[in-house]
Amino acid sequence: MDVKSYHSESWRSILKVRDELLERTGNAANARAFLQSCIKQGKLQLSKVYDQFRQKGVKVRWVNAVWNRAVLPKHSSIVNLAMQRKLATIDQLNSRGLYLVNRCILCKAAVETHQHFFFQCPYDAAAWQSILQ
Ligand SMILES: [Zn+2]
Incomplete structure (x- = not known):
């Protein structure tokens, strides 16, 4: 199925993920095998799927100081941007x-x-x- 202009944003997102999965795995059979590997006790583990799609960067020294339970998420976001000079x-x-x-x-x-x-x-x-x- 191709993306059409009348498709909803949600459906377009699903099709985009499908296309990206096909691109990363090479073909539909590999994509199915990947998704099967993400199923545990009959449930799809979204964290495994997400891990496949997320961009992985270099781990920085300050990551644990910025991203931890003692810091409010809003503050973590701001400090994260500041540390990357993106504020x-x-x-x-x-x-x-x-x-x-x-x-x-x-x-x-x-x-x-x-x-x-x-x-x-x-x-x-x-x-x-x-x-x-
Ligand atoms: Zn000043």
């Missing part, structure tokens, strides 16, 4: 075509870059001093 600082937004006045939102005295925002801003240093005390 939307003004210099990054400007490089994506949003032309904003580039001043640090905290101290208003310097250009807002990742380095300044997380390591050089005097406002951050004062906040950290206060937290550490």
Whole structure:
């Protein structure tokens, strides 16, 4: 079955996964064999299927500090983006075509870059001093 414009988004997603599975396994027989290997006690183990499809990156040293049960998921997400330098600082937004006045939102005295925002801003240093005390 080909994807049609009138198909629902959910059905398109299912067909997309089917096509990706066929591409990764080579043919329908291999795809069926893979799915059979993911069945345990009559139930499909979605974690095994998901593991096949997810992108696997290099494990970084800080992963356990950021992603653990003691940290709120929202905070983990923000720190994860910060550690990868993907947090939307003004210099990054400007490089994506949003032309904003580039001043640090905290101290208003310097250009807002990742380095300044997380390591050089005097406002951050004062906040950290206060937290550490
Ligand atoms: Zn600043």
